Amino acid sequence: MVVLVVLAVPWFLWGDSRVVAGLPLWLWWHVGWMALAAVVFYAFTRGPWERLMGVTRG
Amino acid sequence: MADLGLQVGIVGAYLLVALAIGVLAYRLTGRDAEDYYLANRSIGTVVLLFTTFATLLSAFTFFGGPNLAYGAGPEWILVMGVMDGVIFALLWYAVGYKQWLVGRAHGYVTLGEMLGDRFGSKALRTVVALVSLFWLFPYVMLQQMGAGEALVGLTDGAIPYWAGAALITVFMILYVALAGLRGVAWTDTVQGLFMLSVVWIAVAWVLSAVGGVGVVNEGLRASNPDFFSLGGGLYSPQFVISSAVTIAFGVTMFPQINQRFFVAKSDAVLKRSFALWPVLVLLLFVPAFLLGTWAAGLGVTVPEGANVIPVLLTEYTPAWFAALVIAGAMAAMMSSSDSMLLSGSSYFTRDVYRPLVTADLSGVLGGDSRSDSGALALVRSVLRERTVDGDREAQVARAGVALFATLSFVASLFRPGSLIEVGDTAFGGFAQMALPVIVALYWDGTTRDGMLAGVLGSQAFYLLHVFVPAQSVGGVTVFGATYLTWDYALWGMALGFVLTVGVSALTGAAPEENATRFTEGLRAD
16 A cells, blocks of 8 residues: 555656657556556455454444 | 526536436435445445546646646646556545445544544544545636536537535535435436547537547647647646646545545445446547547637636537537536535535534543444444434534635635646645555554644645745745745645654654554455
């Protein structure tokens, strides 16, 4: 999760102005990263979602 | 201007249709508070997702964001995307899921009610409600400013700013008076889907009208070569982080968002919404802010006091389409404002008005009982309900909404700042409350004194920085926009955290506190 947040801004592309298919490269990174976030979040809801909350089921 | 009649007709018709949907939903709505404010905690995934999403479909996103992307570059997509798609999503879990569990166990309807019960403090309850209402004011005003400016841009000034702002104010008041949360949630969903589709159609339309993204980029290279590189100008790393963090934390404390945390039908609804959220955010922000950026490359000039999106659309798409987009945006803004006003009115009636007029029953009815079962909580909430004349309270709520919206309309006429500035200030104000609340939700050592210190201390700090002009004291600038290049809103949040934890550690729990309220008896389905 920490990696997911920290790299949500592509710091290594700071100042980079390459354009790919009409849009800045960093914007493509952002698009991909958000898609990844959705997948990670989905996996999270299947796994540790409740463990962290002290919930009883039923 | 032949188009004027058409434009006004489309905007008017659209707003009326939105109102009709709300009225229809109202006819299906029960009359008790749980239904009016929470739609009986029965909101499903699609509606929950869109009704939360619709709150983002505000003038801040729709006009302010593109204006910023037009003026400073497309990095705003990244700032808002990270803020909303990642940070807010995680808070959705950390704050939202926890509040859902706690709210379901004890029957809470508002944040103030939840905290007031946990800490056995009416003062805390009222303070939380008042702080929320205070910051809600500029955000409602922002919608009125946005609507006024939108119609100026669309009609090229034929409809003056005040008339647009007045129009949306009237619709807001009508709407809240006629529909509860169910009505708002329904229109939010319709609006959300409509605006998502329309913004993509606008992108396609503009691109095909100008001859493709290559043409736009050539224009941008000539006019704003720095727009392609990440960062630069306004966008420093500090700005990106400060904006993303304060807005994300602020959003969780918005009454209309925070109240949504209580309304989900089941935890499956919260989970699905959580996973879908980044995608939805991406689908909205990328096209909306790209349009703003592209307008700069196309050499669109925006008149003083107007917004870039209406001007761009009027130039590159037919008049009816531009009018439809603006109508959709205004209706979305109306719908978001209604969510805000509705939640605001429940904060006002439950947490400010009711404690003033009712006798204190909490002692008699077990407000201090340590092991409050769900059934007892229900009985208590029903009894509380009965102690107040429901009709009179509903009147107070509606009068309060009308007064609030009218005052913010008057304030919007003075246009105290740009859309982004006003929005940012409001987000920052709400963000000050987030850390004390999170500490309270997770640490049972939090005390009433700690909460009051954290909430009031950070608010005082933040308000001083909003209203007192920057001054130099002994070579150090105080009350400026930043300290050590970081936004004062972040420092305020840190202060709130330190005060909450520090004062809690130094003080003991008051006898009225229910420390286990947020930790025991939480059940999922």
